Amino acid sequence: MTGPVLAVDVGGTKLAAAVVEPDGTLRDRVTVPTPADGQKAAAALDRLAREVAAKGPAGRLVGLGVGSAGPLDLNAGTVSPVNITDWRPFPILDALRPVLPGRPAVLAGDGQCMALGEYWRGGYTTRAMLGMVVSTGVGGGLVLDGRIHPGVTGNAGHIGHIVVDLDGPPCPCGGRGCVEAIASGPR
Incomplete structure (x- = not known):
């Protein structure tokens, strides 16, 4: 894969997203506090990812990478962060795929x-x-x-x-x- 990607980081304290260039340069980084409520956290994550994707090089984002607090279930594309109790399990890849439809999405532990x-x-x-x-x-x-x-x-x-x-x-x-x-x- 060559080209910039949308990177999303999910933690117990903050949600962050940025456009990451192939050389590792971060652009358009946005961070917000992680809401304690799982539904509010999911909505905040969606807004954050869409905001950064909209700032990114239009149409040039080649994929999505998600790093999340765990534990994870890679086969299901879900996360169950210990510090976001309402997210057990949360289908994070399915929730974020609509931000970059048709492009690869990868999940890993933060x-x-x-x-x-x-x-x-x-x-x-x-x-x-x-x-x-x-x-x-x-x-x-x-x-x-x-x-x-x-x-x-x-x-x-x-x-x-x-x-x-x-x-x-x-x-x-x-x-x-x-x-x-x-x-x-x-x-």
Whole structure:
């Protein structure tokens, strides 16, 4: 694929979208707070994506890339972010495809997107990298031989819900003592 893409980032605190050029340059970036209500978040995501797509090079956007807090179901194109409880599961690809009809749409974990971007633009020469995100939640992504390694479910490298303290605090995922319950930004 050559040409600019519409990139969308879904997190527990913010929704962001931008046009990304093939060299990685970001244009027309817009960010809004993530509404706590799932329906309002879905509407805000749609408005945000349409606003950025309209600013982009008319008709030149060749695809859509979505990075989201997880967990994900790549086969179904759904996300179930722990910090957006109404989105379990949310058909994010189906919701955003109408913004760029007929063009490819790809879903990955936000930590995976971060790791691949850092690997690509950071000049890494190693064959493998684990990138970690500590924000509203804790995520991660594996890059092996220059490509995201999603694993069978699309969640490989997502370390936030690994239990590290069996007697630890409750986590929004329903577990106890998860890395995210102990080490996320709000914690």
